Amino acid sequence: MVDLIYQLFPYAIAFTVPLLITSLGGLYSERSGVINIGLEGLMLMGMFVGALIISRTESIYPGTAIWIGLLAAMLFGAVFALLHAFACVTLNANQVISGIAINMIAAAVTVYLARLISGSGNIQIIRGLSRQTIPILSDIPILGRLLFTQTYATTWFVLLILVVATFLLYKTRFGLRLRACGEHPHAADSAGVNVYRMRYMAVIISGACAGLGGATFIVTISGEFNGTAAGLGFLALAALIFGQWKPWGILGAAFFFGFASTVANVSQVVPMLAQIPGIYLKTFPYVVTLAALVLSSKYSLAPKAIGEPYDKGKR
Amino acid sequence: MDYVVEMRNIRKSFPGIIACDNIDFQVKKGEIHALLGENGAGKSTLMNILFGLYQPDAGSIYLRGKKVNIVNPNVANELGIGMVHQHFKLVHNFTVTENIILGLEPTRALMIDTRSASAQIKELSQKYGLNVDPDAKISDVSVGMQQRVEILKMLYRDAEILIFDEPTAVLTPQEVRELMKIMRNLIDEGKTIILITHKLREIMAIADRSTVIRWGKVVGTVNVADTTEEKLAEMMVGRKVLFELNKKEAHPKEEILRIEKLSVAGSGGAKGLKNFSLGVRCGEIVGLAGVDGNGQAELVGAIIGLRKILSGKIILHDRDVSTLSIRERISTGMAHIPEDRHKHGLILDYSVQENLVLKNYYLEPFSHKGLLNWDYIYDHAERVIKDFDVRAGEGAEASARSLSGGNQQKAIVGREFDGNPDLLIAVQPTRGLDVGAIEYIHKRLLEQRDQGKAVLLVSLELDEILDLSDRIAVIFNGELVGLVNAAETDENEIGLMMAGGKRGATA
Numbered sequence: 001m002v003d004l005i006y007q008l009f010p011y012a013i014a015f016t017v018p019l020l021i022t023s024l025g026g027l028y029s030e031r032s033g034v035i036n037i038g039l040e041g042l043m044l045m046g047m048f049v050g051a052l053i054i055s056r057t058e059s060i061y062p063g064t065a066i067w068i069g070l071l072a073a074m075l076f077g078a079v080f081a082l083l084h085a086f087a088c089v090t091l092n093a094n095q096v097i098s099g100i101a102i103n104m105i106a107a108a109v110t111v112y113l114a115r116l117i118s119g120s121g122n123i124q125i126i127r128g129l130s131r132q133t134i135p136i137l138s139d140i141p142i143l144g145r146l147l148f149t150q151t152y153a154t155t156w157f158v159l160l161i162l163v164v165a166t167f168l169l170y171k172t173r174f175g176l177r178l179r180a181c182g183e184h185p186h187a188a189d190s191a192g193v194n195v196y197r198m199r200y201m202a203v204i205i206s207g208a209c210a211g212l213g214g215a216t217f218i219v220t221i222s223g224e225f226n227g228t229a230a231g232l233g234f235l236a237l238a239a240l241i242f243g244q245w246k247p248w249g250i251l252g253a254a255f256f257f258g259f260a261s262t263v264a265n266v267s268q269v270v271p272m273l274a275q276i277p278g279i280y281l282k283t284f285p286y287v288v289t290l291a292a293l294v295l296s297s298k299y300s301l302a303p304k305a306i307g308e309p310y311d312k313g314k315r
Numbered sequence: 316m317d318y319v320v321e322m323r324n325i326r327k328s329f330p331g332i333i334a335c336d337n338i339d340f341q342v343k344k345g346e347i348h349a350l351l352g353e354n355g356a357g358k359s360t361l362m363n364i365l366f367g368l369y370q371p372d373a374g375s376i377y378l379r380g381k382k383v384n385i386v387n388p389n390v391a392n393e394l395g396i397g398m399v400h401q402h403f404k405l406v407h408n409f410t411v412t413e414n415i416i417l418g419l420e421p422t423r424a425l426m427i428d429t430r431s432a433s434a435q436i437k438e439l440s441q442k443y444g445l446n447v448d449p450d451a452k453i454s455d456v457s458v459g460m461q462q463r464v465e466i467l468k469m470l471y472r473d474a475e476i477l478i479f480d481e482p483t484a485v486l487t488p489q490e491v492r493e494l495m496k497i498m499r500n501l502i503d504e505g506k507t508i509i510l511i512t513h514k515l516r517e518i519m520a521i522a523d524r525s526t527v528i529r530w531g532k533v534v535g536t537v538n539v540a541d542t543t544e545e546k547l548a549e550m551m552v553g554r555k556v557l558f559e560l561n562k563k564e565a566h567p568k569e570e571i572l573r574i575e576k577l578s579v580a581g582s583g584g585a586k587g588l589k590n591f592s593l594g595v596r597c598g599e600i601v602g603l604a605g606v607d608g609n610g611q612a613e614l615v616g617a618i619i620g621l622r623k624i625l626s627g628k629i630i631l632h633d634r635d636v637s638t639l640s641i642r643e644r645i646s647t648g649m650a651h652i653p654e655d656r657h658k659h660g661l662i663l664d665y666s667v668q669e670n671l672v673l674k675n676y677y678l679e680p681f682s683h684k685g686l687l688n689w690d691y692i693y694d695h696a697e698r699v700i701k702d703f704d705v706r707a708g709e710g711a712e713a714s715a716r717s718l719s720g721g722n723q724q725k726a727i728v729g730r731e732f733d734g735n736p737d738l739l740i741a742v743q744p745t746r747g748l749d750v751g752a753i754e755y756i757h758k759r760l761l762e763q764r765d766q767g768k769a770v771l772l773v774s775l776e777l778d779e780i781l782d783l784s785d786r787i788a789v790i791f792n793g794e795l796v797g798l799v800n801a802a803e804t805d806e807n808e809i810g811l812m813m814a815g816g817k818r819g820a821t822a
Contacts, residue, residue, distance in 0.1 A: 171425075172426060172427060176409075176416075179406075180417055183406045187404035188406075188417065188418070189388075190388055190404045191419070304407065
């Protein structure tokens with residue numbers, strides 16, 4: 001049992017990280033008052049760009065190709081998210097519909113381009129990110145084996161972003177204004193905060209995070225772009241709600257999904273889990289999410305002005 | 316004479332209406348200047364122009380003798396103009412401090428310096444006698460405190476000219492007195508106050524001068540010391556206003572509503588209703604007096620069917636209606652003017668005609684075989700608009716949101732009176748309305764009574780209760796303290812009962 005957990009942990013963490021960073025992206029957007037259902041599409045964009053750039057550069061710059069790819073994915077995610085920001089903030093469009101449009105465009109564009117490029121529609125990278133064991137910390141009893149062995153550099157980078165996000169959101173000017181835009185944009189506006197600019201920034205950041213999430217999934221888990229984000233973006237969205245729009249709540253929710261999915265994925269090869277029909281394990285995280293969302297909906301801490309285009313003149 | 320604010324020939328029109336028609340307006344430094352007018356007269360528009368929320372079509376603004384161009388509220392802030400809006404602009408889950416510093420946050424090493432900000436706010440709060448806790452969350456503090464936070468927001472930005480938009484509309488009488496004291500403190504510290512209001516009594520109590528606006532035009536500016544409430548009212552409405560209601564003797568008949576030992580659970584910190592019994596007869600107005608939050612909302616909610624009851628009976632027309640649906644109760648002859656016209660009275664984004672049939676759209680002739688009969692609904696709306704003098708820019712098709720508060724209320728009153736209900740439950744029917752509209756609604760309520768209908772009037776305004784009611788029930792802590800004939804009581808006695816004192820107890 002204990003050994004099983006030791007074995008599963010690195011995989012669970014690896015699976016958690018793309019979810020976590022994408023969900024954090026959603027956090028920025030939604031805390032500013034813009035629903036971002038487009039996370040799935042933004043992630044897919046990140047996967048495509050990441051895989052493409054890495055596959056083209058890894059023979060030239062073997063060491064740094066992965067990092068160039070991750071950076072490019074962030075950049076493209078941000079640019080792609082501009083579309084969502086333009087529709088939701090400038091044009092006052094319905095945010096849910098714009099998000100769905102983002103998902104559809106991403107699916108179509110990436111698959112089309114991938115087919116043009118590779119013929120098969122899949123883009124493979126030769127070398128993913130390698131796992132590293134952190135020297136001293138991994139000697140700590142229990143925790144050392146759980147957290148500090150076989151880790152990816154991206155994991156630490158994303159955790160750093162989590163800490164920075166918490167700091168930004170709760171301790172700085174930027175965060176106070178961002179949250180005000182999501183709760184009561186008229187209050188923010190009358191205090192001299194440019195609601196449109198804040199929301200643009202938030203949506204762009206969310207695109208960058210989701211793009212990074214997609215590319216991270218490529219370099220740590222899948223190793224290839226195959227035309228789908230497999231619902232990870234929606235899972236990130238669920239983690240955002242389950243985590244009650246709070247950074248550390250999101251960490252907990254994302255880890256829960258990551259762990260549960262890992263258990264489901266490996267269940268066939270672990271004798272202890274093989275007894276349980278796979279369908280129960282596979283649906284487990286989703287069923288729990290549904291139950292949790294139903295139970296917590298009464299006390300939902302969703303930003304108050306979420307989903308409402310900002311209209312200066314409205315009384 | 317130098318003025319701190321001077322607005323010259325201000326003109327602003329909206330589709331279908333000229334809100335400001337060449338208005339001249341001057342304010343002296345250090346005075347409380349009341350801007351008086353009926354709802355929709357243009358006073359809020361004028362102040363929104365001064366605060367930079369609207370741009371005037373023509374005219375110019377001078378501050379301390381210098382011409383200024385106020386293109387947005389930020390410019391107004393920089394020029395030392397602050398405004399407390401009627402609907403507060405506060406973030407509910409932020410602290411008082413966070414709300415005040417938003418947009419002008421002091422920082423230290425990238426972080427917001429909450430500690431020094433909160434100390435500064437505490438100091439300001441003490442200086443002006445505001446008594447605000449800088450670390451409290453907005454959602455936890457009273458409406459009066461929220462208003463003081465809005466005042467602090469202006470002071471924190473060093474505003475010299477403070478605009479208050481209908482500041483007393485949401486306050487209890489005690490809080491109003493408190494606010495007036497604060498305003499005097501502000502004047503003593505050299506600030507200038509512009510007070511938008513339609514309450515004459517407040518102007519008499521606190522303002523130095525008053526400019527009266529009617530239909531977008533200035534009627535005149537007067538020294539408050541040289542005028543009377545009657546004269547101001549006449550200027551505002553354009554005709555003599557009857558402060559004395561022409562109230563005939565009541566001829567009550569059989570009892571139509573009987574509440575027996577009703578108990579209702581309280582919500583949100585309120586105390587609920589305990590063992591409450593009361594009867595209302597045809598041809599009388601029963602007033603329910605009490606301080607806000609003593610069970611009025613629970614009682615009304617239970618009668619109309621918005622709240623579940625714990626025990627007891629609600630008998631209407633000899634029939635217990637306590638388990639009936641709201642629609643069934645309405646069809647038994649009950650009508651309701653709700654306390655909060657935005658929450659329970661209107662669907663703001665619907666048109667006036669749609670709002671006027673909310674309760675009976677499904678009946679012939681408003682609909683026929685499941686389809687709405689728009690021609691009839693339109694004609695019906697036009698008739699109600701005419702009968703009840705609802706002023707809407709685009710008539711029946713105007714959205715309810717575009718109407719001023721007074722006209723929204725008139726539309727609700729029109730809808731509720733329209734079905735000729737046997738029992739009318741009117742909760743704060745004149746809240747936030749101007750003298751003309753109040754007079755009108757009071758007249759209609761008395762008419763209703765004289766036609767042999769029953770009215771249950773719930774109000775926080777003691778004057779209103781005393782003026783209109785035939786009998787007065789006083790509620791305290793969810794219980795009936797007493798039931799007295801209006802002719803045999805006065806403000807003092809009711810006031811004491813509202814604080815829980817039984818009748819006959821020594822004062």
